[in-house]
Amino acid sequence: MTRSAADVTRGRPVAVRCRSVTKTYGSGQSAVRALRGIDIDVHTGELLMLVGPSGCGKTTLISVIAGVLDRDGGECTVLGEDFNKMRSDAKTAFRGRNVGFVFQAFNLIPTLTIAENVSVPLLINGHKRNAAVEQAKSMLSQVGLGTRVNDYPNRLSGGQQQRVAIARALVHKPKLLVCDEPTSALDHVTGQKVMELLRDVASSNDLSLVVVTHDQRIFEFADRIAEMDDGHIEQISGGLGHKVAEHPSESALT
Amino acid sequence: MYATALKMLFRDKSKYFGIVMGVMLASMVITQQGSIFVGIMSRTTATITDMGWPDIWVMDPKVAFIDDTKPLQTTALSRVRGVEGVNFAAPLYKGQLRARLDNGEFQNCIVIGLDDATLTGGPPEMLRGDLSDLRQADAVIVDYVGATTRLARANPLPNGKPIPLAVGDTMELNDKRGVVVGISKNTRTFQSQPIVYTTYSRAIQFAPKERKQLSFILVKTTPGMPIAEVCKRISETTGLAAYTSREFTWKTIMYFIRNTGIPINFGVAVGLGLLIGTIITGFMFYSFTVDNLRYFGTLKAMGTRDGTLLRMILLQALVVGVIGFGLGIGAASWFGTSMRGTPLAFVMTWQLLFVAGSAVVIICMLSAMLSMRRVMTLEPAIVFKG
Ligand SMILES: Nc1ncnc2c1ncn2[C@@H]1O[C@H](COP(=O)(O)OP(=O)(O)OP(=O)(O)O)[C@@H](O)[C@H]1O
Numbered sequence: 218m219t220r221s222a223a224d225v226t227r228g229r230p231v232a233v234r235c236r237s238v239t240k241t242y243g244s245g246q247s248a249v250r251a252l253r254g255i256d257i258d259v260h261t262g263e264l265l266m267l268v269g270p271s272g273c274g275k276t277t278l279i280s281v282i283a284g285v286l287d288r289d290g291g292e293c294t295v296l297g298e299d300f301n302k303m304r305s306d307a308k309t310a311f312r313g314r315n316v317g318f319v320f321q322a323f324n325l326i327p328t329l330t331i332a333e334n335v336s337v338p339l340l341i342n343g344h345k346r347n348a349a350v351e352q353a354k355s356m357l358s359q360v361g362l363g364t365r366v367n368d369y370p371n372r373l374s375g376g377q378q379q380r381v382a383i384a385r386a387l388v389h390k391p392k393l394l395v396c397d398e399p400t401s402a403l404d405h406v407t408g409q410k411v412m413e414l415l416r417d418v419a420s421s422n423d424l425s426l427v428v429v430t431h432d433q434r435i436f437e438f439a440d441r442i443a444e445m446d447d448g449h450i451e452q453i454s455g456g457l458g459h460k461v462a463e464h465p466s467e468s469a470l471t
Numbered sequence: 472m473y474a475t476a477l478k479m480l481f482r483d484k485s486k487y488f489g490i491v492m493g494v495m496l497a498s499m500v501i502t503q504q505g506s507i508f509v510g511i512m513s514r515t516t517a518t519i520t521d522m523g524w525p526d527i528w529v530m531d532p533k534v535a536f537i538d539d540t541k542p543l544q545t546t547a548l549s550r551v552r553g554v555e556g557v558n559f560a561a562p563l564y565k566g567q568l569r570a571r572l573d574n575g576e577f578q579n580c581i582v583i584g585l586d587d588a589t590l591t592g593g594p595p596e597m598l599r600g601d602l603s604d605l606r607q608a609d610a611v612i613v614d615y616v617g618a619t620t621r622l623a624r625a626n627p628l629p630n631g632k633p634i635p636l637a638v639g640d641t642m643e644l645n646d647k648r649g650v651v652v653g654i655s656k657n658t659r660t661f662q663s664q665p666i667v668y669t670t671y672s673r674a675i676q677f678a679p680k681e682r683k684q685l686s687f688i689l690v691k692t693t694p695g696m697p698i699a700e701v702c703k704r705i706s707e708t709t710g711l712a713a714y715t716s717r718e719f720t721w722k723t724i725m726y727f728i729r730n731t732g733i734p735i736n737f738g739v740a741v742g743l744g745l746l747i748g749t750i751i752t753g754f755m756f757y758s759f760t761v762d763n764l765r766y767f768g769t770l771k772a773m774g775t776r777d778g779t780l781l782r783m784i785l786l787q788a789l790v791v792g793v794i795g796f797g798l799g800i801g802a803a804s805w806f807g808t809s810m811r812g813t814p815l816a817f818v819m820t821w822q823l824l825f826v827a828g829s830a831v832v833i834i835c836m837l838s839a840m841l842s843m844r845r846v847m848t849l850e851p852a853i854v855f856k857g
Pocket residue numbers: 242243249250251270271272273274275276277278850852
């Protein structure tokens with residue numbers, strides 16, 4: 218059964234709310250207008266996919282949403298907070314508590330065991346080392362890697378590494394998870410497994426997921442799909458190919 | 472997070488090894504060259520420092536350094552003794568005399584004539600005989616290095632080793648007879664000439680007849696008197712130059728620094744070691760951090776504060792600095808130890824280690840700072856790119 222975008226999000230609180238968000242890299246002749254007025258909401262418990270051609274601004278948008286990049290204009294609140302009104306350290310601490318990251322290249326620290334890697338967000342949040350490593354190990358069991366906890370990342374396959382990365386992104390129970398091309402370094406089957414894992418955690422915790430992808434084969438995992446082009450959201454559909462509006466006005470969604 | 476920083480460093484074995492090697496080489500070159508430099512400089516002042524005894528050295532105002540003797544009037548001694556604050560003043564003869572060797576060759580020696588009554592200013596250590604043996608007729612004491620090398624006798628056997636000058640042997644100084652009554656242990660001097668001790672009056676007999684023979688007056692001050700004050704009084708009342716031992720040491724060192732190329736050459740070597748070490752270490756540490764940029768960026772994205780990242784990198788720098796420096800001075804002192812007993816001048820002082828150590832740690836810190844600039848400006852592109 219297909220769902221409309223509005224069906225999916227009805228009644229759920231808004232975790233991320235962007236209005237007319239703009240971002241320009243550089244200035245003058247070489248300026249690149251990466252975001253040209255983005256309107257989008259991400260709801261608690263949903264998996265939102267951001268799709269679009271290369272260079273359309275997907276990474277830029279999730280960087281703004283996750284608080285690693287400052288927007289130039291418009292409004293954006295994440296869990297009720299506005300990053301542009303926070304001092305740098307407060308923003309960093311906010312990310313540490315509330316945001317999880319999954320990267321295309323996994324970004325596991327090669328000189329740490331996978332348990333140590335997964336414990337890092339807990340250490341950042343001030344947990345004791347031993348307790349953090351224990352918690353990391355149980356998180357690794359949940360993603361099916363309980364027997365590999367003392368291995369270094371390079372001993373693992375790509376899919377396993379991405380599962381470690383997901384464990385790391387979730388171990389401190391963040392409210393927002395941003396994933397940039399989480400499956401594009403993986404084969405189809407492995408990618409499906411990784412997405413199933415993400416799908417499960419998203420629905421079982423009150424977590425908002427934003428997943429950037431090129432990979433059409435994983436569209437089925439989306440609650441909603443936002444298509445971007447040239448710094449704009451072109452359309453938002455509920456699930457695969459379900460068009461809601463040609464030029465979405467967010468009022469229709471909330 | 473600091474333990475994490477250390478794991479990132481130690482477990483990246485090849486890079487860790489490379490950086491530590493860089494720091495080690497830099498530390499080794501700096502301390503090794505520095506020690507040779509200090510060694511050479513301490514040789515230039517060996518005559519002063521071996522004679523730890525006097526508080527003040529009195530001399531002709533034109534004397535520029537220890538080997539530059541300009542004789543004083545004999546009356547200067549009694550004038551110095553008359554200055555308030557001078558507890559005790561002894562004459563010292565210091566000159567160069569030619570010793571005639573068995574084979575007919577000549578060897579220049581430093582002759583030091585000690586006050587007949589007190590024998591003050593003698594060698595720091597006696598290996599054979601006793602200082603008081605100088606009171607015997609024609610007695611001289613020769614330093615060990617001189618006795619075993621330049622003053623040693625030719626061995627009559629073909630290819631035999633030279634026979635060291637020993638107690639009981641006679642030598643000719645400026646055509647006058649001397650009898651060796653003792654062998655002393657001295658710091659090698661700059662020109663490595665043999666040192667011959669004798670009494671002041673005998674030294675004057677040895678020396679070519681001249682009207683003035685008194686080279687220095689050694690002064691011990693009255694306890695409780697500020698030495699600088701006594702120096703001032705001596706020079707005011709006698710018109711002679713009066714320096715504390717320390718001042719005279721520095722005056723001599725400065726003379727060598729200004730007038731010979733050696734200190735400059737060593738300064739250049741030390742400076743080059745520092746420069747090359749800085750470049751190697753800085754470059755390696757910088758590239759280590761740059762290689763880890765994605766991970767530092769990831770840590771920052773995940774919520775690590777700038778201050779924490781900064782301290783993590785400084786910790787890494789400090790650790791490689793300290794370990795590399797430790798290995799470097801270890802290697803340098805091994806070199807120094809293995810050169811012991813050779814003519815090489817090698818003196819490692821704690822001041823030298825302190826300066827070299829600070830330099831190395833500062834190098835590491837600076838390169839860490841340089842790397843930090845890249846980490847502080849978190850580029851989403853670096854973290855997110857595939
Ligand atoms: N740091 C930067 N400086 C200048 N231009 C940048 C920078 N980062 C991104 N851009 C430009 O901004 C635009 C949007 O980039 P962004 O990385 O957000 O695209 P994307 O949709 O993630 O593309 P891809 O699918 O290739 O990852 C592109 O034209 C890109 O070249």
